[in-house]
Amino acid sequence: MxxxxxxxxxxxxxxxxxPALGSAAGVPVVGTAEAQSASELPWRHALSLFGKxxxxxxxxxxxxxxxxxxxxxxxxxxxxxxxxxxxxVVSGVKGQVSGAVAFIYESLMTPALDEVSTExxxxxxxxxxxxxxxxxxxxxxxxxxxxxxxxxxxxDVIFSLDAFKKHHxxxxxxxxxxxxxxxxxxREVKFVFxxxxxxxxxxxxxxxxxxxxxxxxxxxxxxxxxxxxATTLEVPLGSGPYKVKExxxxxxxxxxxxxxxxxxxFAANVGRNNFDELRYEYFRDATVAIEAFKxxxxxxxxxxxxxxxxxxxxxxxxxEKRVILEEFPNRSSGVMQAFVPNLRRAKFSDPRVRRALNxxxxxxxxxxxxxxxQYKRISSYFDGIDELMATGLPQGKELEILxxxxxxxxxxxxxxxxxxxxxxxxxxxxxxxxxxxxxxKEAGYEVRDRKLIDVKTGTQFSLxxxxxxxxxxxxxxxxxxxxxxxxxxxxVRTVDPTQYENRTREWDFDVVTNSWGESQSPxxxxxxxxxxxxxxxxxxxxxxxxKNPAIDKLIERLIYATDRDDLVAxxxxxxxxxxxxxxxxxxxxxxKVRTARWDRFGRPAELPKYGQxxxxxxxxxxxxxxxxxxxxS
Numbered sequence: 316m317x318x319x320x321x322x323x324x325x326x327x328x329x330x331x332x333x334p335a336l337g338s339a340a341g342v343p344v345v346g347t348a349e350a351q352s353a354s355e356l357p358w359r360h361a362l363s364l365f366g367k368x369x370x371x372x373x374x375x376x377x378x379x380x381x382x383x384x385x386x387x388x389x390x391x392x393x394x395x396x397x398x399x400x401x402x403x404v405v406s407g408v409k410g411q412v413s414g415a416v417a418f419i420y421e422s423l424m425t426p427a428l429d430e431v432s433t434e435x436x437x438x439x440x441x442x443x444x445x446x447x448x449x450x451x452x453x454x455x456x457x458x459x460x461x462x463x464x465x466x467x468x469x470x471d472v473i474f475s476l477d478a479f480k481k482h483h484x485x486x487x488x489x490x491x492x493x494x495x496x497x498x499x500x501x502r503e504v505k506f507v508f509x510x511x512x513x514x515x516x517x518x519x520x521x522x523x524x525x526x527x528x529x530x531x532x533x534x535x536x537x538x539x540x541x542x543x544x545a546t547t548l549e550v551p552l553g554s555g556p557y558k559v560k561e562x563x564x565x566x567x568x569x570x571x572x573x574x575x576x577x578x579x580x581f582a583a584n585v586g587r588n589n590f591d592e593l594r595y596e597y598f599r600d601a602t603v604a605i606e607a608f609k610x611x612x613x614x615x616x617x618x619x620x621x622x623x624x625x626x627x628x629x630x631x632x633x634x635e636k637r638v639i640l641e642e643f644p645n646r647s648s649g650v651m652q653a654f655v656p657n658l659r660r661a662k663f664s665d666p667r668v669r670r671a672l673n674x675x676x677x678x679x680x681x682x683x684x685x686x687x688x689q690y691k692r693i694s695s696y697f698d699g700i701d702e703l704m705a706t707g708l709p710q711g712k713e714l715e716i717l718x719x720x721x722x723x724x725x726x727x728x729x730x731x732x733x734x735x736x737x738x739x740x741x742x743x744x745x746x747x748x749x750x751x752x753x754x755x756k757e758a759g760y761e762v763r764d765r766k767l768i769d770v771k772t773g774t775q776f777s778l779x780x781x782x783x784x785x786x787x788x789x790x791x792x793x794x795x796x797x798x799x800x801x802x803x804x805x806x807v808r809t810v811d812p813t814q815y816e817n818r819t820r821e822w823d824f825d826v827v828t829n830s831w832g833e834s835q836s837p838x839x840x841x842x843x844x845x846x847x848x849x850x851x852x853x854x855x856x857x858x859x860x861x862k863n864p865a866i867d868k869l870i871e872r873l874i875y876a877t878d879r880d881d882l883v884a885x886x887x888x889x890x891x892x893x894x895x896x897x898x899x900x901x902x903x904x905x906x907k908v909r910t911a912r913w914d915r916f917g918r919p920a921e922l923p924k925y926g927q928x929x930x931x932x933x934x935x936x937x938x939x940x941x942x943x944x945x946x947x948s
Contacts, residue, residue: 358441358454362424362518364432364836365879370582379429379923380586380933386572388936389592390916391613393604396812397565397597400546403524404482415568415595417524418588419553423453423472424521425583428923428933432836434521435583438467438554442521447511451520455502458577461527461554469504472496474528476506476520482544484820484854488843490523492516512875515838527552556588569594586919589935601786611913615930618909620786621686628911637944639914642907647925649699652830653899654780654794658860659822659850662769662776666725667754669897672826674751675797676900679739685789690903692735696890697833698904702883705891707732712884716872717891723865725895733894735901744797751801767802777804778825783815787828820853822860828902829858835925837886841870845893859898866892915941 361368376382394415403416424434424442436442438459444451459467473496479486480493492509493516499505506520530552531543541547550559556579560571570593578584596613598604605623608616609630618624632638656663656672663669678692695704709717709729717728727733736747752762760767760776767776778798780791791807798805810818818824831844840856842849847862849855869889876882908927917937922929 356443356445356452358443360441361433361435362442362521363430363434364514364518364838365882368433368435369427369430370435374582376582376585377427377429377923379919379921379926379929381917381919381935382586384586384589384917384933384935385938386589386935387591388915388938388941389594390590390615390931390934390936391594391596392615392931393608393613393617394595394597395599395601395604397599398568399548399564401549401551401559402543402545402547404478404526404543405546415570415593416551417555418557418570418593419551419555419559420524420526421459421467421554421578422522422524424518427583428926428929431925432518432834434518436581437578437583438525439521442517444517445511448508448514448517449511450505450507451517452499452503452505453521454500455504456578457502459554460577461530461552462558462573463527463530463552465527465529467525467554468528469498469500469502471525471528472504472523473498474531475523475526478526478531478543479523484852485843485856488849488852488855489519489839492839493520496520513839514876515836515874519839525554527554556584557593560592565597567594567596587932589933590931591936593931601784608911614913614915616911618911621689621905624689624909625687632913633911635947637914637947638911640909640911641928642909643922643928645699645906645908645927647835647927649695649697649703649833650693650830650904651696651698651833651899652693652902652904653828654826654902655829655858655899656778656826657822657824657858658862658898660825662778663825665758666897667758669900671751671754671758671801672798673897673900674736674747674754675801676736676794677738677744677747677797678735678903679737680744681790681793682903683739685793686903690905693901693904694733694735694894696831696893697837697886698901699906700833700835703833703835703837703886703890705733705887705894709888709891712880713887713891716869716885716888719872720865720868720892723863723868724892728891728895733891748797748800755801762802765802766804775804776802777806779806779808781815781818781824781827782807782809783812785809790828819858822851827858831856836882838874841873841889845889846870861896861898863892863896866896913944915944 360372361370370377401416421438423437423439425437426434438455439453440456441454442451455467455469461467476490476493476496480490481487492513494507494509496504496506508516531541534540535549548564556573556576557570558573560569562568572588572591596607598607601620605627607613628640633640654672656669658664682688682690697703717724721729738744738747755767759770761770768774769776780794782788782791788807788809795805795807819827843856845857845861845866847864847867849857850860850862866889869885869892873882873885873889876885910928915937916934918929918934
């Protein structure tokens with residue numbers, strides 16, 4: 316599955332990955348496009364945000380798959396955390412089932428891993444929309460069916476949209492520009508939008524996960540009526556290539572391939588979904604997870620720790636080439652990962668205070684001491700996507716866009732390229748701390764008896780660094796002494812994931828770490844991340860609490876971009892203004908995905924450009940390799 320905005324929003328190193336989406340100023344309301352009747356519009360087998368699609372309507376398969384890949388075998392993967400729910404409509408409320416449940420369902424469209432922002436028919440065989448993007452109509456495949464044999468219907472699509480809008484804290488905003496979904500044919504569903512010009516919306520609704528209305532409106536084995544707004548551990552009914560085989564709540568999930576899967580022969584699915592079983596083992600402790608991998612209790616591990624990558628993979632199976640270590644380039648997405656001060660608290664409202672917190676962060680020394688020099692400092696909200704990152708001084712169309720908000724943004728936006736403070740030596744650290752104190756003094760603080768005091772209230776500046784992952788304490792504990800040298804009273808607290816989620820949803824924190832994944836084509840999700848309308852919505856991704864009319868305007872400019880060049884310019888403008896407001900203290904990024912695997916799998920000769928590793932979607936079980944490993948064990 317390609318990295319789309321939907322995927323980035325649902326994952327959270329993050330995930331969880333949208334706001335009340337307001338219409339762009341000056342954009343007319345729906346009306347003109349209605350005159351362009353749906354019956355006059357051409358049906359399209361694929362949709363692309365900008366430009367032409369790669370594969371024609373009669374394509375046989377994606378270029379990057381092996382159409383002769385064998386079916387069979389098991390792929391055992393690691394999931395960190397736990398789960399208490401299979402209902403994806405409320406997955407953000409109590410627990411989150413790792414990407415496992417995504418295999419159970421289908422959406423209207425599915426992305427290609429070798430194209431940017433391009434999607435092909437899945438449950439839908441075709442789509443049509445007018446030139447002004449004021450609505451889109453999807454035509455369902457007649458073959459599409461649920462695992463109980465019943466057909467997927469337009470009513471299922473409408474039910475799913477309503478359920479997500481009503482009960483999901485993120486999608487209620489993400490789909491808020493969809494005025495209505497209506498049945499316009501036996502297999503045709505029309506989504507009407509609140510304004511024309513938003514070219515993302517047809518594809519956004521195409522990413523809708525479709526749920527079985529008849530199942531959710533029915534009763535369970537005990538005769539109890541199901542509730543789509545409530546958590547459940549009842550095995551869900553799906554329409555996708557896999558279904559739940561067995562599970563132990565909070566510990567493991569096994570999915571089995573649906574042998575008579577209705578979509579197995581469609582071009583977009585050829586060479587995919589090759590494993591007979593996908594198994595996810597849950598671990599609450601990352602160290603235990605590594606040991607389970609070493610003991611061959613799981614097959615595949617994605618490593619997010621630089622320390623582990625440098626030190627934890629020196630066991631015999633690696634030397635014997637039974638375990639393969641491999642890094643895959645991440646070309647599909649960018650990221651902003653940062654310490655995030657809560658702007659809803661008055662002490663963080665001054666940008667000079669937030670900039671001072673950045674001067675206190677000695678990334679270079681941290682990178683050397685605990686990251687083995689593997690990372691680079693993040694310098695953009697779209698770090699990792701060079702085309703979208705604001706660099707140098709604004710020019711051309713980006714400058715034109717920024718001129719529209721000149722009076723509302725810091726003057727440095729136009730005069731100075733953004734850079735983070737650089738540490739790494741005692742001299743640099745001292746200079747940075749002096750600058751931090753200067754900024755604090757300008758903001759109304761002074762040092763008294765080694766305490767940083769608010770001169771108006773006489774209280775010491777204090778903050779709590781809140782974590783949900785015990786392994787991250789080494790980062791916050793490294794940051795803590797630098798803050799204390801400024802006279803700040805600092806505490807580090809690690810809480811369990813449930814408490815962490817509750818506290819962040821209620822904005823009950825000083826500083827947390829968060830990451831925002833970014834796609835190659837940013838759009839409507841930017842409202843969820845940074846807009847004023849989402850700052851006070853519980854569960855939104857605007858953790859910082861940003862309320863800035865200039866940023867709101869730039870987000871709308873980005874969403875209503877008319878072509879790729881326009882989108883790039885608007886994204887760079889937004890990036891630059893976010894950076895110069897010092898909303899976060901940027902952390903670090905790594906341009907590759909680190910993986911370790913037991914060598915019992917095969918893969919296509921050439922992996923897709925935007926698919927990272929592509930595991931397990933386009934890989935397969937190699938019985939010969941597995942036999943060789945067994946002989947050596």
